[in-house]
Amino acid sequence: MTKSENCLTYSDKIILAPMVRVGTLPMRLLALDYGADIVYSEELIDWKFLRTMRRVNDVLGTVDFIDRSDGSVVFRTCAKEKDKVVVQLGTCDPDRALKVAKLIENDVAGIDINMGCPKEFSLKGGMGAALLKQPVKAKAILSTLVQNIKIPISCKIRVLPSVDDTINLVTELVSTGISAIAVHGRTKDERPQHPNRNSTIKKIAQSIDIPVIANGGSREIEKYSDIGKFLEECGCSSVMLARSAQGNCSIFRRQGQKPLDSVIVDYLRYAVDYDNAPSNTKYCIQNMLKELQETPKGKKFLECQTLEQICALWDLGDYCRRKELEYQAKGNLGRRQVTPDMFNPSPKRLKTDLTVDVTELRCAFIRASYVRDADLPKSMLIAWCNKNKCKSPSYETIHEDKLFKSVLTLNGKKYSSTFWEKNKRFAEQGAALVCLCSLGLVDVDTLIENGSILQ
DSSP states (O other): OOOOTTOOOOTTOEEEOOOTTTOSHHHHHHHHHHTOSEEEOOOEEHHHHTTEEEEEETTTTEEEEEETTTOOEEEEEEGGGTTTEEEEEEOSOHHHHHHHHHHHTTTOSEEEEEEOOOOHHHHHTTOGGGGGGOHHHHHHHHHHHHHHOSSOEEEEEEOOSSHHHHHHHHHHHHTTTOSEEEEESSOTTOOTTSOOOHHHHHHHHHHOSSOEEEEOOTTTOSSHHHHHHHHHHHTOSEEEEOHHHHHOGGGGOTTOOOOHHHHHHHHHHHHHHTTOOHHHHHHHHHHHHGGGGGSHHHHHHHHOOSHHHHHHHTTOHHHHHHHHHHHHHTTOOOGGGOOTTTTOSSOOOOSOSTTTTEEEEOBOOOGGGOSSGGGSHHHHHHHHHHHTTOOOOEEEEEEETTEEEEEEEETTEEEEESSOBSSHHHHHHHHHHHHHHHTTOSOHHHHHHTTSBOO
16 A cells, blocks of 8 residues: 655654553643654554544544543544654554554554553553564564555564564564664563663664664653763664653753643643543643652642642633633533443433433532532432431442443432443432432532533
8 A cells, every 4th residue: 555645754753652641632742842753642452442433523623532332532633743643552463453543544643563561461462562472473463554554654662682583573573564663672571770772772773774763761861962862872863752751741842841830731731622531631740740749739739630620730720611611612522421322323222211200410420529528419418318317318320331320219209410420439429419409408509610510
């Protein structure tokens, strides 16, 4: 298949490495702003991608690949990075890899096969570094993609203990026609405290005629000027940064790094603009703060559970709230609007009559809004029942795919939230909150203000 005329090139590039949970859209866009030439997604597993459907999000200006079973975003991208983003794929099967590649090839600049991850999950699944011992399978995956996909295909490996064995393996992989190969200079059993085998990377670069991307210099790269020194030692023209970029993404700036708080503000704006999951946003900032999590501000940050709470610590609370309201008004599909049959053209009927004669409200349980357990909706309702000598409420839960909805029965009446939750506990709390609203036991205006009730 003929490659695109405007295809990605890997020579003389500074690249954001694939990092678990860090390489999501906000961090990739931030890296590009600061000077990165190419950005890799976090590793995405083939079977998880095959559960998705592609959806154009007109409100955010993104292309989303949505998990059909629970509505979560597996991969989100946008026009700003289209010719610079590489999806790293975790796979051990040529056919599955090809199906995923066909699904995403028109939305990304390249596809990289992970052949270096040393984590147990990858190894047990025959992915990542497990492929280093299965060159026939590794070559089959790469060959299948190179021959059938129009965008560049690459792979990322770790070195083997033997230099000669590493070069022989690389030579075999390059024979498939891949466009580049990234080499982490540690073996699968070595960790960051071990020195990176820069000399091995240099010998690899001298032995093949495609770009070699040097990786593993986290101990050596603390500022932008260190990048050139690392490249010279490795004999490569391109470098891939992971840990140093994870801690302060402005490592890509030729002008020098920005103060960490300024970087966090820049990151949070992208997180808000692209409706990034609060849990993922929090994880990324934790990796920036590191030991600063023990400071008074850091401890307040660790208590945050919503994106607005996180933003407020960096004086972006109003900005976050305005954006959320804007997106709601434009009809952005948030996690709260996900239903089990949303992506199913022939929705299955619920095998229950629990939804008959039920009082429903667009009322969500947001755990971060409750400091004390006694203030939780279920606890408040139990206290009210005890005070009024009523029988305690009962809960019945509908479970569809990975989503839950509970129906509460009290004094012969049924209550439920219109929203589906990701676990049974939250679904029950949501139903209890609807009941409290109906009984006039909570302030509705307060719930609207904190986002529990969507208007």
